[in-house]
Amino acid sequence: MAQFNSIEEILEKYIPKEELQKVHRGLYGFDIQDPSHYLKFDPKVKDLADKLKLEVKSFRFPALAEELRKPRIVRIGAIQNSIVEPTDAPIRAQRDSLIKKISSYIAVAADCGVNVLCMQETWNMPFAFCTREKHPWTQFAESAEDGPTTQAMRQLAGRYNMVIVSPILERDESHGDTVWNTAVVISNTGKVIGKTRKNHIPRVGDFNESTYYMESELGHPVFDTQFGRIAVNICYGRHHPQNWLMYGLNGAEIVFNPSATVDSLSEAFWPIEARNAAIANNYYSVAINRVGTENFAHEFTSGDGRSAHHDFGHFYGSSYVTAPNGARSPGLSRVSDGLLVVEADLNLCRQVKDQWGFRMTQRLDLYAESLAKAVKPDFQPQIIAEK
Numbered sequence: 332m333a334q335f336n337s338i339e340e341i342l343e344k345y346i347p348k349e350e351l352q353k354v355h356r357g358l359y360g361f362d363i364q365d366p367s368h369y370l371k372f373d374p375k376v377k378d379l380a381d382k383l384k385l386e387v388k389s390f391r392f393p394a395l396a397e398e399l400r401k402p403r404i405v406r407i408g409a410i411q412n413s414i415v416e417p418t419d420a421p422i423r424a425q426r427d428s429l430i431k432k433i434s435s436y437i438a439v440a441a442d443c444g445v446n447v448l449c450m451q452e453t454w455n456m457p458f459a460f461c462t463r464e465k466h467p468w469t470q471f472a473e474s475a476e477d478g479p480t481t482q483a484m485r486q487l488a489g490r491y492n493m494v495i496v497s498p499i500l501e502r503d504e505s506h507g508d509t510v511w512n513t514a515v516v517i518s519n520t521g522k523v524i525g526k527t528r529k530n531h532i533p534r535v536g537d538f539n540e541s542t543y544y545m546e547s548e549l550g551h552p553v554f555d556t557q558f559g560r561i562a563v564n565i566c567y568g569r570h571h572p573q574n575w576l577m578y579g580l581n582g583a584e585i586v587f588n589p590s591a592t593v594d595s596l597s598e599a600f601w602p603i604e605a606r607n608a609a610i611a612n613n614y615y616s617v618a619i620n621r622v623g624t625e626n627f628a629h630e631f632t633s634g635d636g637r638s639a640h641h642d643f644g645h646f647y648g649s650s651y652v653t654a655p656n657g658a659r660s661p662g663l664s665r666v667s668d669g670l671l672v673v674e675a676d677l678n679l680c681r682q683v684k685d686q687w688g689f690r691m692t693q694r695l696d697l698y699a700e701s702l703a704k705a706v707k708p709d710f711q712p713q714i715i716a717e718k
């Protein structure tokens with residue numbers, strides 16, 4: 332199927348202007364054509380982005396001015412990208428070409444004043460887990476603390492005074508060379524603050540990731556950075572409301588969801604799940620997806636009756652940010668590399684908590700008790716039938 336650029340573009344093309352405003356309010360929670368929702372960047376940003384063929388979009392979420400707290404304005408960045416080299420190129424060339432490309436995008440993010448930035452899931456490699464082959468793909472795995480990708484990102488984080496969340500395939504040499512799906516959180520000082528790992532591993536369609544790594548044992552860490560308390564819910568974890576919940580309970584103000592997912596599988600869920608999480612947990616959520624179609628030399632099957640194939644399908648980008656009040660930014664393109672820059676006041680998290688009272692009405696004790704029963708082997712579902 333020929334790929335289209337974005338749903339926003341189709342709406343704009345066919346819906347008359349006055350109606351479009353109403354449609355946007357319904358879909359985004361805002362009149363997204365109101366120019367006050369957009370940031371103005373130095374003209375050099377456009378020049379550089381055009382040169383790099385990088386779509387740059389911005390958005391601003393307003394919050395109330397408070398008397399006793401200063402606004403806590405941060406610029407959140409999200410980068411989505413395709414791979415550079417074909418998947419049969421030497422591993423080092425594939426990885427280094429991605430580091431080079433993303434480094435140039437991070438320079439644009441710096442010019443846009445981004446304070447805290449995240450890339451897509453395992454951004455420095457093709458999403459090769461569909462193949463179930465260990466060789467050569469596990470060679471992309473590297474130390475979260477001082478592997479080549481982390482070293483490169485540490486330099487940029489320090490240079491641009493930017494917190495960088497770098498989702499990679501990790502090789503943990505201290506624990507028997509195990510492989511993990513990890514996000515490294517690098518401070519704006521250039522130091523690694525810590526790492527978090529994917530909590531839920533997919534076993535659906537061509538997402539054969541359980542062949543490579545296990546579920547995280549690191550819990551739901553929240554990283555206290557100079558630009559807010561951040562957490563990372565990696566890809567398939569977005570289907571699990573409890574996962575989002577725990578980052579909220581641990582105090583996250585921004586939760587990134589670096590992903591790799593394809594149109595035939597999840598596009599209908601995409602605009603809903605991260606958005607709903609932001610609403611339910613009163614934080615900003617940042618959903619980031621890979622772009623493009625990646626071809627692999629050896630065909631693989633999905634266990635669904637389809638014949639063997641060489642690609643996953645189309646990774647549809649469409650990265651977006653949701654505010655704690657449920658308003659969301661327009662998405663990036665479905666087909667091209669992009670940088671989304673969103674200005675947010677972190678004070679909005681508490682303002683929405685006060686307005687809606689979700690935390691106060693959450694009844695965690697009730698669910699703790701019910702869940703403790705539900706995980707017992709002798710659990711009986713509470714079903715009442717007519718007598």
Ligand SMILES: NC(=O)NCCC(=O)O
Nearest residue numbers: 533538566567591592597
């Ligand atoms: N990368 C990943 O976990 N993908 C699973 C498919 C999905 O969650 O949409």
